[in-house]
Amino acid sequence: MKYSKDNRYDISLLSVEKYLLAMKNVAKESYRVLKSNHICAIMVGDIRKKGILIPLGFYVMNIFKQQGFILKDIIIKEQHNCKSTSKWVNIKHSFYLLAHEYIFIFEKK
Numbered sequence: 813m814k815y816s817k818d819n820r821y822d823i824s825l826l827s828v829e830k831y832l833l834a835m836k837n838v839a840k841e842s843y844r845v846l847k848s849n850h851i852c853a854i855m856v857g858d859i860r861k862k863g864i865l866i867p868l869g870f871y872v873m874n875i876f877k878q879q880g881f882i883l884k885d886i887i888i889k890e891q892h893n894c895k896s897t898s899k900w901v902n903i904k905h906s907f908y909l910l911a912h913e914y915i916f917i918f919e920k921k
Contacts, residue, residue: 881918
């Protein structure tokens with residue numbers, strides 16, 4: 813999902829590879845500034861490119877874990893406002909629409 817049209821600081825406009833590099837910087841800086849035994853939460857959803865599922869949520873989760881965060885919990889947030897269609901299955905393209913986002917709860921030990 814794109815969050816803006818031309819904001820040069822909006823990382824949702826980047827390619828998947830550049831987005832993941834940017835998220836690595838976010839995770840690294842978050843770990844640096846967060847005090848020990850404190851919590852960091854991030855919300856992210858998976859995406860589809862040309863009909864292929866890209867598990868962006870799990871990629872981002874692993875990036876944060878690689879920076880030293882401990883995964884405390886995963887909350888799955890149901891999407892109620894998908895603009896693609898009112899149906900959850902796209903018959904024409906034979907795939908399920910993405911109807912959830914993840915909220916990852918991390919702790920810095």
